Amino acid sequence: MNDVVRLRAIISAVALAVLPFANALATDSANDPTPRSFYADRRAMQTGDVFTVIVTEFSTVTATARTQTAKDESAQATLLDATGQNQIAAAGIGSKFAGGGQIERSGRLVAKLAVTVSGVDPRGNLIIHGEQEIHINNERQRIRLDGIVRPEDIEPDNTIASARVGNARIELTGKGLLARKQGPGLLTRILSWFWE
Numbered sequence: 001m002n003d004v005v006r007l008r009a010i011i012s013a014v015a016l017a018v019l020p021f022a023n024a025l026a027t028d029s030a031n032d033p034t035p036r037s038f039y040a041d042r043r044a045m046q047t048g049d050v051f052t053v054i055v056t057e058f059s060t061v062t063a064t065a066r067t068q069t070a071k072d073e074s075a076q077a078t079l080l081d082a083t084g085q086n087q088i089a090a091a092g093i094g095s096k097f098a099g100g101g102q103i104e105r106s107g108r109l110v111a112k113l114a115v116t117v118s119g120v121d122p123r124g125n126l127i128i129h130g131e132q133e134i135h136i137n138n139e140r141q142r143i144r145l146d147g148i149v150r151p152e153d154i155e156p157d158n159t160i161a162s163a164r165v166g167n168a169r170i171e172l173t174g175k176g177l178l179a180r181k182q183g184p185g186l187l188t189r190i191l192s193w194f195w196e
Helices: 002-031 177-182 186-194
Strands: 050-080 086-120 126-136 139-149 159-161 166-175
Touching: 050 139, 086 139
Parallel strands: 050 159
Antiparallel strands: 050 086, 086 126, 126 139, 139 166
């Protein structure tokens, strides 16, 4: 009889221990119709979910322009002098122009940014937004990302490459001494207005 009572006490204790987890799973399943696996990581699927975008953007722009023009004109006329003899007069005009220019610009941005799902469009794509601000030695850097992500492109570890973000808008801005030194000075900016 004591064994039966002891067994019932153990079953009751296990049931009480498991009950909160069962309630949590039932609540989660009621809010989200997508089934969750015990063995897979939870991926971002709905508004408010957070995941990581791995930003690896490289851009290179090169433009070269060359212009070359040449023009030659000549004219010849026969004139009679006072004695009635022919005099030949000739004139020639020529112009040449050669110009060219080259622009080369490259950029590289590597970062990890946690973004939040701000909405879901009618096709089930996730509308995302994320910002990160870093202050180091009076320098402030701010990175911002907006875009659209397909849920199936999110990796099992809840990350996605920035190349898979649709309509991506990535901004990197900075303030501080270093940012000021990278731009032209006030006098240079004023003079560039007159010689552009």
